Amino acid sequence: MKPPADAPVPARHPDAPAPGEALGSHYGECFGCGGAQPHGLHLEARAGEGVNVTAEFTVQPAHQGAPGLAHGGVLSAALDETLGALNWLMQVIAVTGRLETDFVRPVPVGTTLHLDAHATARHGRKIFCAATGRLGGPEGPVAVRAEALYIEVRVDHFIENGRDEEIKAAMADPDQVRRARAFEVNP
Numbered sequence: 001m002k003p004p005a006d007a008p009v010p011a012r013h014p015d016a017p018a019p020g021e022a023l024g025s026h027y028g029e030c031f032g033c034g035g036a037q038p039h040g041l042h043l044e045a046r047a048g049e050g051v052n053v054t055a056e057f058t059v060q061p062a063h064q065g066a067p068g069l070a071h072g073g074v075l076s077a078a079l080d081e082t083l084g085a086l087n088w089l090m091q092v093i094a095v096t097g098r099l100e101t102d103f104v105r106p107v108p109v110g111t112t113l114h115l116d117a118h119a120t121a122r123h124g125r126k127i128f129c130a131a132t133g134r135l136g137g138p139e140g141p142v143a144v145r146a147e148a149l150y151i152e153v154r155v156d157h158f159i160e161n162g163r164d165e166e167i168k169a170a171m172a173d174p175d176q177v178r179r180a181r182a183f184e185v186n187p
Ligand SMILES: CCCCC/C=C\C/C=C\C/C=C\C/C=C\CCCC(=O)SCCNC(=O)CCNC(=O)[C@H](O)C(C)(C)COP(=O)(O)OP(=O)(O)OC[C@H]1O[C@@H](n2cnc3c(N)ncnc32)[C@H](O)[C@@H]1OP(=O)(O)O
Pocket: 026, 027, 032, 080, 081, 082, 083, 084, 085, 087, 088, 093, 094, 095, 096, 097, 098, 124, 125, 126, 149, 151, 153, 155, 158, 159, 170, 171, 176, 177, 179, 180
């Protein structure tokens, strides 16, 4: 997943959350970051100094694939959520187009995975980025790594493709709509 050689490293948006600021959840029902999903990851991300974020996620028994070990798909979801949070720092709305994960070490239940993601290049609607997840602490051994491509979309992507029930609920939440629209009109 190589960006074109002349693609610039993305810039931090002037309205991006300050370094160290918790980003909060972009959607309460999100499996990655929402508070309303009992078996979700409850991942908490923080803005970095550039177009980078850090996040933590503690593996729960509901996240197992093999006895006592995290499911690989759940670990990919944690990487996806952390990488997706980079959108806040560029103030764009983007969806995952491609996510390549390397699983380097098994991740036991109870482990806190320390994730770190940064954007590497931007080319038109395409945002290239990379992330690592480390065991037990920000300097711990790397357990997972990912490279990903996100594609910028309009809010209409969600309105046109989401199920009516959830879209109506999201549209009735002024904070949700304001946030999404602000990203769209504030490039
Ligand atoms: C009122 C409700 C509001 C709701 C909004 C809520 C929140 C928003 C706010 C903040 C968000 C903050 C944080 C987000 C946190 C976590 C995010 C988790 C992310 C996800 O979990 S998200 C779910 C999984 N994700 C999908 O559900 C995508 C399904 N998919 C599609 O919807 C289309 O596929 C789409 C749109 C991706 C592209 O479609 P399209 O028609 O718009 O564009 P097109 O195909 O032309 O691609 C344009 C250029 O990207 C290249 N390209 C495309 N795909 C590629 C691939 N796979 N590999 C390599 N290159 C690819 C093409 O080759 C072309 O490249 P080139 O320009 O060079 O030709």
